[in-house]
Amino acid sequence: MRQSATQLPLASRATGLVGSVIDSSTSLLARQEHDVVSFAMGSPAAEAVPTDVLGEINAAVLARHDAYLYAATEGDPALRSAVLAMLDGTGEATTEERLTITSGGMQGIDLACKLFVDPGDLVVVESPTYTNGSATVMSYGGEVLEAPMDDDGLVVELLPDLVARAGRTPTAIYTIPNFQNPSGTTLSLRRREALLEIAREWGAMIIDDDPYGLLRFAGDEVAGLRELSDGDPLVFSVRTFSKLLAPGLRVGWVDAAPELGQLLINAKQAMDTCTNLPAQRLVAAFLDGGHLADHLARLRPEYRARKEAMQDALAEHLGDVATWTDPDGGFFLWVTLPDDVDTQQLFPAALAEGVAYIPGSSFSPGGRFPNTLRLCFASTTPARTDVGIRRLRRAIDAARG
Amino acid sequence: MRQSATQLPLASRATGLVGSVIDSSTSLLARQEHDVVSFAMGSPAAEAVPTDVLGEINAAVLARHDAYLYAATEGDPALRSAVLAMLDGTGEATTEERLTITSGGMQGIDLACKLFVDPGDLVVVESPTYTNGSATVMSYGGEVLEAPMDDDGLVVELLPDLVARAGRTPTAIYTIPNFQNPSGTTLSLRRREALLEIAREWGAMIIDDDPYGLLRFAGDEVAGLRELSDGDPLVFSVRTFSKLLAPGLRVGWVDAAPELGQLLINAKQAMDTCTNLPAQRLVAAFLDGGHLADHLARLRPEYRARKEAMQDALAEHLGDVATWTDPDGGFFLWVTLPDDVDTQQLFPAALAEGVAYIPGSSFSPGGRFPNTLRLCFASTTPARTDVGIRRLRRAIDAARG
Structure with a gap:
């Protein structure tokens, strides 16, 4: 006799996890045949x-x-030293007692939520936001409050009103300040300062998730929340080698107040x-061997070229029906299609045409942005990107009749 | 101005984590100089x-x-196939749709708690129990109910009374049925059957954590909860390669009802x-290459010899003041000292003498067993073990004046 999961003593939050994550696409895509052009994974x-x-x-x-x-829970001494040396002299410079090695950036978010989010707590997230951030x-049991973004990132000046309407101050604010996932936008310096100010006023943690900061290929650097906060314990910084080096290694770090160690x-x-x-x-030896600087110097122009190739392909094949963002780094373009296109519904047809993406509504706990999608430009060559965008056009045309 | 952690918006559970874990010892010990004989880590x-x-x-x-x-979240196909093949024909044989690859057994416990433990839920644990199990x-936000053990493991027949006194049925029962950590005892067949029966009556999940089952070096195998339950969705089985192969790899698996996939x-x-x-x-290729059987065939007599060496050393140096268990497998001896010895207080003195262990009270959320300690016999050679137990004797004698 087969029981359904709901007959098991599931925690209340467990059912909330259903469909909140892009599992079906990612797991599906991990198994895809080679002919599908996948813009889906942020890899x-x-x-x-x-x-x-x-x-x-x-x-x-x-x-x-x-x-x-077994390694020490806070991280192997070799890697801890290598990370400190890597950050030394940069805006991210930190100290031994602020550092915890994590199993990728995702575990940094998990740690932040484990330490700061009680059931019913309010957490501000960018809208759209990283799916697995809000899912965590x-x-x-936290409740997410989606806050609007514009070309300068999270619209911090709207937060007081939003929070007033929610009726309680948030416990945390989750932000991806650089080349945000999925929108590609960067939080402006003015807004970073305003965000710090408002977090202090509320006593709210800032979960400062920055996987892409070192992958800037255009524009000027903006001082990070970590740097601007000058060690304020309210700033909890989540970092990872997944995008800089290799995601399969699952190595990242957290830079947080020593009293949290x-x-x-x-x-x-x-x-x-x-x-x-x-x-x-492995990561420690890679850093100690001085390979990171060369590696990043190769990646940046390559990713810029890939972004431009994707923008060119979009202009050629979707210029009449879509708009898209122009990020200064990172992995993603955010594409807006006509109102009558639902990208969640479009997905199976696109996959059948041989192209994959993540529907925009996956990045909103409330299912906003139904006519948008996220494209990762980093993982495909310009030629493949062109093929993929052509296929996307065919799927859109078919869907619109 | 330095804030303390408690001035930050900590979740209620976060403060509960303080001191609930053997962090201070493990992290300390990961950095120990070579001369300390460490029986502490279960490695x-x-x-x-x-x-x-x-x-x-x-x-x-x-x-x-x-x-x-990135790998597929449920695990790389190569490892999934290798694990299924490894289990085929054993009492642990399972199917594709029941299998999830995890980051060690610890993540299997984390997954079980994430899915089944709501704040305030009651979870039965063995007393003593694996520290990081109860901590998770x-x-x-779960509340642990410590249930007594004897030489046949968890005293299942006492559970109805204990639970009646607690005033609510548990959501889950956490057990390590083979060579339990820390006590070394094995749950008898009769009790396994009784445990399944009572879990069904309560609709409670059994978190069946078995890291050591394949490391039996004496006595007869006892059918596992997974096998006895015949696929009952209430049994959530947590497995790991940490003890079989290498803990630093952080690879394990969960065998659970397909509807939980x-x-x-x-x-x-x-x-x-x-x-x-x-x-x-790496683990997939190790299994596919047929190396595991040979490896286990080498490990079992070696661990038996190490256990016996530790028992011999205890008889020689502590025979007049201590008693200890006699496990048929796994890694641990559980040592009971005179009532006037507090092993938590003894710890710094022991470390100063050059020997480390885990105080027994670390394995009880309520701080029971103050005069006991856990010794891992697996990670030290017989000669080093003898040195370590001598040092332990010196520390005990000094403590007792």
Whole structure:
């Protein structure tokens, strides 16, 4: 006799997780045949991973017996030192006692929510926002408040009114300040300062999620929330090597107030004990070997070229029906189609045509933006991108009759 | 102006995490100098890791560009197939749709708690229990109910009374049926059947955590809860390669009702997106290469010899003041000292003598068992074990004046 999941003693939040995540697309796409042009996953290009260098390093790293044992929960000393050295002299410079190594940026968000989000707590998120960011808030019973964005990122000046209408101050504000996922926009300096001010007024944590900051290929750098806050304990900074180096390694870090250090260790032990040690040693050796600067110097123009190729393809094939963003870095374009196109409904037809994307409504807990979609330009070559955008046009035309 | 953590908007559960985990010891010990004999971490011996085989496999696995990208959330197809093949024909045989690859067994527990534990829910745990198991329950706001154990494991027949006194039925029962951590005891067949019966009566999930089952070195196998339950959706089985192969890889799996599959994907995406892909490929190739059987055949007599060496050392140096368990597998001895010894207080003195362990009270959310301690016999050679137990004796003698 088969029971359904709802006959099991599910936590109230568990059912809230259903459909809140882009699982069906990502899991589907992980198994896709080669002919589908996938703009869906926010992943570096396979050819952008420095496999040769990593392979050489690995041979040395993995010959050591102790590379396979438990790591310290806060991170392997070798990687902790390498990250501190990497950040030294930059706006992100930090100290030993503020640093926790994580299993990718995703675990940084999980840690923030575990420490700060009680059931019923209000958490401000950008609208649209990173799906797994808002899903994690909800996985701790938090309630998300979607706040509008414009070309300068989160419209901070609207927050007081929004929060007043919600009837309670938020416990946290989740933001991706640089080349936001999915919109590609960057939070302006003025708004960053305003955000810090309002967070202090409310006593709310800022979950400062910045996976793409080092992947700027145009425009001027904007000082980060971490730097502007001058170590304010309300700023909880989540960083990752997933986009800089390789997502499959699942290595990132959190830069947070020293007084949170022990709580972070406790919380991480209740998640995965420690982060994969061979991967930590690998990233440490990659950094210590001085490979990151060269690697980023190669990636930036390549990603700019890929973005421009995608914009060119959009102009050629969708110029009459769509608009799109123009990010200064990162991985994503945000495309707006005519009001009569529902990109969630369009998805199966697009996949049948041989192209994949993430529907815009996936980035809004309230299902906003039905006529938008997110395209990752980073993982496909210009030629493949052109093929994919042509296919997208065919799917749209078919859908509109 | 420095804020303290408690001035930050901490979730109610976060403060509950303080001190609930053995962080101070493990993190401390991960940094210990070589001369401390550590019986603390539940880790395989460094020399038990087949580094040569893993190194060879790694060279092939990591040459592939796609080994560094995102994996499917439910696990890389290569590892999923290898795990199914490994379990085929055993009492643990399972199917594709019941399987989720996890970042170690710890994430399996985290997934179970995320899906089943609402704030205020009652969860039965063994007393003593695995610290990070109960800590994870509490990290979702669950309340743990400590249930007594004897030489046959959890005393299932006492549960109805305990639960009646608690005034509500539990949402889950967390058990480590084989060579329990920390006590070393194995749940008898009769009690396993009784546990399944009572879980069905209550509609409670059984979190069946079995990291050590394949490391039996004496006595007869007892049919597992997974096997006895015949696929009952109330049994959520957590497994890991940490003790079988290498903990630093952070690779495990969950065997659960197919109707939970999508929820597990959603929940895992809100934790770490996917498990480290090189590690998944490495374990898959290790299994496909037929190395596990040989490896376990080497480990079992070695661990038996280490257990016996530790028992011999205890008899020689602590025979007049202590008693200890006699497990048929796994990693741990549970040692009981005279009532006047508080092993938490003893710890700094022991460390100063050059020996480390985990105080027994760490394994009880209520701080029971103050005069006990857990010793891991797996990670030290017989000669080092003898040195360590001598040092422990000196620390005890000094403490007792």
